[in-house]
Amino acid sequence: MTHNSMTSLDRVLTTLGHGEPDRVPLFLLLSLHGAREMGVSIQRYFSKPDLVAEGQLRLRKKIGHDCLYSFFYAAVEVEAWGGEVIHVYDGPPNSGMPFIRKMDQIDSLEPPSVRDTPCLYKVLEATKAMKDAVGTDAPIIGVVMSPFSLPVMQMGFGPYFDLMHEQTDRFDRLMAVNTAFCVEWANAQLTAGATAICYFDPVSSTTIIPADMYRKTGKIIATKTISRIQGPVATHMASGACLKIVSDIHQTGTAVVGVSADENLRDLKQACAGKLTVLGNLNGLEMIDWTEKEAISAVRKAIDHAGPGGGFILSDNHGEIPWQVSENVLMAVSHAVHEYGQYPVRQMESE
Amino acid sequence: MADNDSYPELKQEFLKALLSLDRIQAERILTDISHLKNAPCSSESLIVDVLETIGTEWENGKFALSQVYMSGRICEELVAHVPVQTRIPQKNAPAMAIALLNDYHALGKRMVLSVLHSAGYAVTDYGRMDVPNLVAAIKQDGIQIILISVLMLPSALHVKDLRQTLNAAGLLVKIIVGGAPFRLNKELWKTVGADAAGHTAADAIDIIDSICREKTP
Known part of the structure; x- marks a missing residue:
């Protein structure tokens, strides 16, 4: 096989093996833009699995990135637990009032059954449809919220910090319930056709908790959870910092880490080299205002910092590109990767 | 100090x-x-x-x-x-309030309130509101400084609606914003028409002090 004949999946697998494929893989994590592609509202889009599958396929064909993203929206997991979800016209459905309003609710909390939960079933249906269409040409990335980060939506950030610091027995109980759900949800997506699971774990980032606390909490939970997920896992910090805990993240059994735009990509690549593939770190919120020229410049800089040697997938820093990012910018990002991401990468300083 | x-x-x-x-x-x-x-x-x-x-x-x-x-x-x-010596309540300080705009993520609001209360400021907590109700409350209470905390980008973008609605109502209100979208896109607060953005909860004190100085003849 020559480099030029690589499929997206081959390209990604070579990267995960810390080798250099034909070019830097591009994961445009476009959960919302498919609605625009299909000419429907975001709420309508997520109500029909076939719309989501078709939206993903059309976006990949048009933009030329290297994955399909079966993620609907983070709050789908809250919906599964019976929580409120608020739909907006210009962004992802958002979690409403937390459904754990008193700490003692945790004592009797039971996880939903994935197969019996319509909102999760839609995600599985969309995943199956994507798999039927794409086969082994491109990876399908499924998503779970980590058991450690889900409580932000279940009970709110402040009460969750209170629980974490002051009620360790209840914290342990919530982690056990959430882990059972997370493992079932991840494995159901893999069975439906997802190639890998993106384990969103922003609370573990050092932006949210100190590194020593991560080692006593989020790391242990991630290690236990990831060991029970029957497929490859990518941990995503959803804009949170992780440079100080890269070695710990590696020890959880994950293969990839999604990194923040707030940290130096060159430093991150160096810390992860040979251990973790780096996923990131274009600033999705700045992308809203980018010109095409700025998009190209950001892509070149990222490739320059993290591309050499493989082990790097270009993506945004949050795991969800805002609805407000224009198609022109997305196309410019893709063109820049195809132009400047060919291996061996041309270093900017040499030009 | x-x-x-x-x-x-x-x-x-x-x-x-x-x-x-x-x-x-x-x-x-x-x-x-x-x-x-x-x-x-x-x-x-x-x-x-x-x-x-x-x-x-x-x-x-x-x-x-x-x-x-x-x-x-x-x-x-x-x-x-504790008998903390707080600032003497500033009788001439502008009336101020804090709110979440549409979203439910209350952490930032709570942290700002903690800092401002600790510093001796009186701030009305409006909780979660949409733009029309927030403007009505601002008008009714004579609020001169409104602090807005958001987590989600769509909520951040609604600050623009708030600014336009306040202007249309002829209400001269300073808008101070904070939250993840404004930290990750440093120009966003200007785009949505806010008067200032705080990147940490404690920034609110300096910003409010600065506004108070502006308002003092």
């Missing part, structure tokens, strides 16, 4: 107590200050200074959000229980 030689050590001690969630030690420090005739600082200025430091160091990547939150919460509790 105190200029006494013992202040840096005292500050470090209070900082350590907050970061290790040692309420008893934190309370002891504040109580001691309130009993000292020649204390190196007021308890209020110590709280504000330490919370500002924690907020700045969070922004610099040294501390974590959980530490910012827990420190603010402890200080808020201490202000309620």
Whole structure:
């Protein structure tokens, strides 16, 4: 096989093996833009699995990135637990009032059954449809919220910090319930056709908790959870910092880490080299205002910092590109990767 | 701010107590200050200074959000229980309020309130509101400074609607914004028509002080 004949999946697998494929893989994590592609509202889009599958396929064909993203929206997991979800016209459905309003609710909390939960079933249906269409040409990335980060939506950030610091027995109980759900949800997506699971774990980032606390909490939970997920896992910090805990993240059994735009990509690549593939770190919120020229410049800089040697997938820093990012910018990002991401990468300083 | 030689050590001690969630030690420090005739600082200025430091160091990547939150919460509790010398209520200070715009993520709002209460500011908490209800409340209460905390980008973009609606109603209100979208896109606060953005909860104090100075003839 020559480099030029690589499929997206081959390209990604070579990267995960810390080798250099034909070019830097591009994961445009476009959960919302498919609605625009299909000419429907975001709420309508997520109500029909076939719309989501078709939206993903059309976006990949048009933009030329290297994955399909079966993620609907983070709050789908809250919906599964019976929580409120608020739909907006210009962004992802958002979690409403937390459904754990008193700490003692945790004592009797039971996880939903994935197969019996319509909102999760839609995600599985969309995943199956994507798999039927794409086969082994491109990876399908499924998503779970980590058991450690889900409580932000279940009970709110402040009460969750209170629980974490002051009620360790209840914290342990919530982690056990959430882990059972997370493992079932991840494995159901893999069975439906997802190639890998993106384990969103922003609370573990050092932006949210100190590194020593991560080692006593989020790391242990991630290690236990990831060991029970029957497929490859990518941990995503959803804009949170992780440079100080890269070695710990590696020890959880994950293969990839999604990194923040707030940290130096060159430093991150160096810390992860040979251990973790780096996923990131274009600033999705700045992308809203980018010109095409700025998009190209950001892509070149990222490739320059993290591309050499493989082990790097270009993506945004949050795991969800805002609805407000224009198609022109997305196309410019893709063109820049195809132009400047060919291996061996041309270093900017040499030009 | 105190200029006494013992202040840096005292500050470090209070900082350590907050970061290790040692309420008893934190309370002891504040109580001691309130009993000292020649204390190196007021308890209020110590709280504000330490919370500002924690907020700045969070922004610099040294501390974590959980530490910012827990420190603010402890200080808020201490202000309620210990005879903390807060700023004399500023009778001429503009009426101010804080709100979540559409989304339910209340952490930022709570942290800002903790800092402002600890610093002796009176702030009305409107909770979660949409633009029309928020404008009505601002008008009814004569609010001159509105602090908006958001987590989600669509909520951040709705600040633009708030600005336009306030302008259309002829209400001269300063809008101070904060939250993740404004931290990750440093120009966004200008785009949506806010007057200032705080990157940490403690930034609110400096911004409000600055507005108060502007308003004072």
